Amino acid sequence: MKVRDLTELAVRNLREALLRNTLTTLGIGVGIASLVAMLSLGVGLQRLATQRLERSGLFNAIFVRPASDFRRMGGGANPAAPGKPTPLDLKARQAIAHLADVQEVYPQIRFPTEIQYAGNSYPTAVAGIPASDRASGAFDGMEGRFFSSPTADEAILQIGFAQRLARQPETLIGKQMVVRYAKREPLAATDGGKGPATGKTSPSAPTAGFSLVLKEKDLQIVGIVKTDPEGFGGFGRGQLFVPLDVAEALHATQVTDLRQVLRGPSSVPTYAVLTVRVTSPTRVPTVEAAIKRMGFETFSLLDTTRNLRLFFTVFDLLLGIFGGLALVVATLGIVNTLVMAILERRREIGVLKALGAADQDVRQLFFSEAAVMGLLGGFFGTGLGWAIGRALTFGTDLYLRRRDLPAVNISFVPWWLALGAIVFAVAVSLLAGIYPASRAARLNPVEALRYE
Amino acid sequence: MMGATLQARDGFAIRAENVSRHFQMGQTLIRAVDEVTLSVRKGEFVGLLGSSGSGKSTLLNLMAGLDHPTSGTMIAEGRNLAAMSSRELARFRNQTVGIVFQAFNLLPRMTLEENVELPLRLAEVDRGERAARVREVLERVHLEKRSTHRPGELSGGEQQRAAIARALVNHPTILYADEPTGNLDSATGGEILNLLWEINQTLAATIVLVTHEQPLAERFAGRIAFMKDGKLVAA
Ligand SMILES: Nc1ncnc2c1ncn2[C@@H]1O[C@H](COP(=O)(O)OP(=O)(O)OP(=O)(O)O)[C@@H](O)[C@H]1O
Numbered sequence: 049m050k051v052r053d054l055t056e057l058a059v060r061n062l063r064e065a066l067l068r069n070t071l072t073t074l075g076i077g078v079g080i081a082s083l084v085a086m087l088s089l090g091v092g093l094q095r096l097a098t099q100r101l102e103r104s105g106l107f108n109a110i111f112v113r114p115a116s117d118f119r120r121m122g123g124g125a126n127p128a129a130p131g132k133p134t135p136l137d138l139k140a141r142q143a144i145a146h147l148a149d150v151q152e153v154y155p156q157i158r159f160p161t162e163i164q165y166a167g168n169s170y171p172t173a174v175a176g177i178p179a180s181d182r183a184s185g186a187f188d189g190m191e192g193r194f195f196s197s198p199t200a201d202e203a204i205l206q207i208g209f210a211q212r213l214a215r216q217p218e219t220l221i222g223k224q225m226v227v228r229y230a231k232r233e234p235l236a237a238t239d240g241g242k243g244p245a246t247g248k249t250s251p252s253a254p255t256a257g258f259s260l261v262l263k264e265k266d267l268q269i270v271g272i273v274k275t276d277p278e279g280f281g282g283f284g285r286g287q288l289f290v291p292l293d294v295a296e297a298l299h300a301t302q303v304t305d306l307r308q309v310l311r312g313p314s315s316v317p318t319y320a321v322l323t324v325r326v327t328s329p330t331r332v333p334t335v336e337a338a339i340k341r342m343g344f345e346t347f348s349l350l351d352t353t354r355n356l357r358l359f360f361t362v363f364d365l366l367l368g369i370f371g372g373l374a375l376v377v378a379t380l381g382i383v384n385t386l387v388m389a390i391l392e393r394r395r396e397i398g399v400l401k402a403l404g405a406a407d408q409d410v411r412q413l414f415f416s417e418a419a420v421m422g423l424l425g426g427f428f429g430t431g432l433g434w435a436i437g438r439a440l441t442f443g444t445d446l447y448l449r450r451r452d453l454p455a456v457n458i459s460f461v462p463w464w465l466a467l468g469a470i471v472f473a474v475a476v477s478l479l480a481g482i483y484p485a486s487r488a489a490r491l492n493p494v495e496a497l498r499y500e
Numbered sequence: 501m502m503g504a505t506l507q508a509r510d511g512f513a514i515r516a517e518n519v520s521r522h523f524q525m526g527q528t529l530i531r532a533v534d535e536v537t538l539s540v541r542k543g544e545f546v547g548l549l550g551s552s553g554s555g556k557s558t559l560l561n562l563m564a565g566l567d568h569p570t571s572g573t574m575i576a577e578g579r580n581l582a583a584m585s586s587r588e589l590a591r592f593r594n595q596t597v598g599i600v601f602q603a604f605n606l607l608p609r610m611t612l613e614e615n616v617e618l619p620l621r622l623a624e625v626d627r628g629e630r631a632a633r634v635r636e637v638l639e640r641v642h643l644e645k646r647s648t649h650r651p652g653e654l655s656g657g658e659q660q661r662a663a664i665a666r667a668l669v670n671h672p673t674i675l676y677a678d679e680p681t682g683n684l685d686s687a688t689g690g691e692i693l694n695l696l697w698e699i700n701q702t703l704a705a706t707i708v709l710v711t712h713e714q715p716l717a718e719r720f721a722g723r724i725a726f727m728k729d730g731k732l733v734a735a
């Protein structure tokens with residue numbers, strides 16, 4: 049028989065025992081749904097964890113230092129090495145930025161300041177934030193907004209600090225404040241600062257690299273962040289965040305400057321540490337090797353996302369087994385339904401054979417009925433599984449929101465899971481149809497047609 | 501091809517040669533059909549009579565390719581049925597043979613036209629052609645106005661006419677009817693036999709009719725065969 053005729057007859061036969069076949073189809077649907085729900089949870093959690101880890105910047109960052117620093121710390125090497133260590137200066141920074149797969153190269157900028165706000169002053173530390181941090185997730189769920197541009201004179205406050213400035217921190221957003229800091233100026237320059245110079249403007253030693261000038265800068269508060277975005281960056285606690293470029297342009301004195309002074313006069317400013325952002329954690333080793341070849345020391349965390357993937361594969365497998373058990377039950381339902389159908393339709397099968405149906409036709413007819421039930425059950429089950437996943441996500445979100453945590457998507461149905469589930473439902477149904485279909489095909493027409 | 505030449509040579513629609521069909525029931529062997537030799541010429545109308553249990557239905561099933569003989573050969577249209585694969589036998593039942601049962605055996609949830617269409621579906625006839633063929637045979641049995649009714653909505657005689665239409669739709673050369681009037685009153689039964697006789701005359705179809713009713717058989721059949729205890733008594 050032609051496929052269209054088979055499908056037509058199959059659908060028609062299924063409609064005849066509507067209740068029973070609907071229940072069987074629902075059974076397949078529930079089996080597929082539990083499978084899809086379980087796997088969508090596995091996929092969703094894996095996606096969440098991987099994204100979080102990747103966005104955290106922990107695994108796509110390389111920290112670069114000048115080589116000599118480490119050697120000196122190591123103690124063994126002679127301080128006056130014949131080959132001078134490559135300076136980690138602006139030229140080196142640009143060279144690193146031009147390497148393949150490098151997204152961003154920036155120094156860590158942190159300096160002590162005093163904030164002037166509403167007539168009071170508050171000591172704190174300023175940290176420069178690179179534009180890429182916006183995507184890291186650290187600023188998710190913040191009050192207000194992220195910097196409008198990488199060069200905007202704007203500031204984001206850490207909640208703890210904001211609470212010191214105002215009882216209701218939200219009211220700070222949009223307000224102006226003044227940052228006082230010590231600017232580093234080459235010695236040759238005259239005292240150009242607008243405020244009076246601090247007491248230590250000119251230390252006694254003539255070889256000192258720079259002088260310090262007190263400066264002020266107006267900044268607009270645009271946001272308040274609840275978590276500490278520097279918290280896992282590993283470089284200490286900042287309480288006031290400004291765009292990195294703005295922080296750099298201030299030329300504020302940093303703690304590391306002192307080391308440079310001690311090292312002796314130098315015409316070009318160098319960086320103590322540069323952070324290199326790479327496009328993906330998997331590219332870290334190649335970029336790291338390239339930077340090492342340039343003569344710098346590097347440091348990075350091992351890419352643990354690979355272990356994570358392995359863990360989740362096992363996790364998915366376990367979830368799949370639980371979902372699969374439900375499907376086994378559904379499969380038995382199909383076998384039962386089809387075997388019952390044979391008993392009821394003995395006469396019909398006999399008539400079909402008398403009219404010229406080959407064994408193959410009868411077998412295909414029963415297979416088609418199984419396949420149609422599988423297809424419908426597959427669609428229904430995939431939809432139901434997706435809905436269960438959504439419900440789980442919704443419940444989790446309610447819970448998280450009550451705890452003031454940002455919402456997350458714990459379940460996810462990718463297209464391959466939906467398609468795979470439907471194909472799987474049909475395949476399982478066909479498998480379940482093998483025995484009933486061959487039994488129906490082998491039915492002796494003469495016996496089937498004998499008087500009832 | 502081979503079949504066609506043989507058929508042309510011998511002119512027989514069906515030939516049973518020493519055909520037996522035995523059933524083992526525990527210790528006893530039932531010889532439902534016992535060493536039967538019977539030839540039916542093309543276009544013949546044969547009546548098969550005999551008391552209940554004499555083996556008429558069993559013989560008919562063997563001739564229709566629904567059952568296999570225990571021994572002997574069955575040659576239909578020049579082809580040995582025993583040599584056919586089960587797929588070829590199915591095709592034989594579909595294309596060469598039409599069967600009408602006492603119990604009508606229409607599928608109850610299908611309309612008349614759908615019932616009649618079934619052999620065409622099995623023969624993989626194009627959809628466009630099917631409707632015309634169904635209409636043609638329903639007209640022949642005067643049921644064209646009931647084509648969308650279900651069997652349960654029709655009288656016994658109408659159901660049997662629908663079953664005859666279904667048996668004819670693939671233009672078979674042999675029509676087997678196993679007590680087609682058994683469930684009908686005598687007037688309606690007469691109509692059915694009239695219809696079969698018409699088919700025999702106008703379509704030149706070979707007809708083998710199993711019946712209990714000797715007068716009816718004598719009125720329509722060109723030849724009568726008697727069965728008794730699985731054996732053919734007079735051919
Ligand atoms: N599958 C079977 N198994 C065992 N015995 C069978 C089987 N089919 C037929 N028989 C026996 O073979 C004999 C002939 O049966 P058959 O149905 O051919 O008779 P019949 O002449 O058609 O009778 P009726 O007029 O009642 O229809 C009967 O005794 C019957 O019991």
Ligand SMILES: [Mg+2]
Nearest residue numbers: 556557558678
């Ligand atoms: Mg009988």
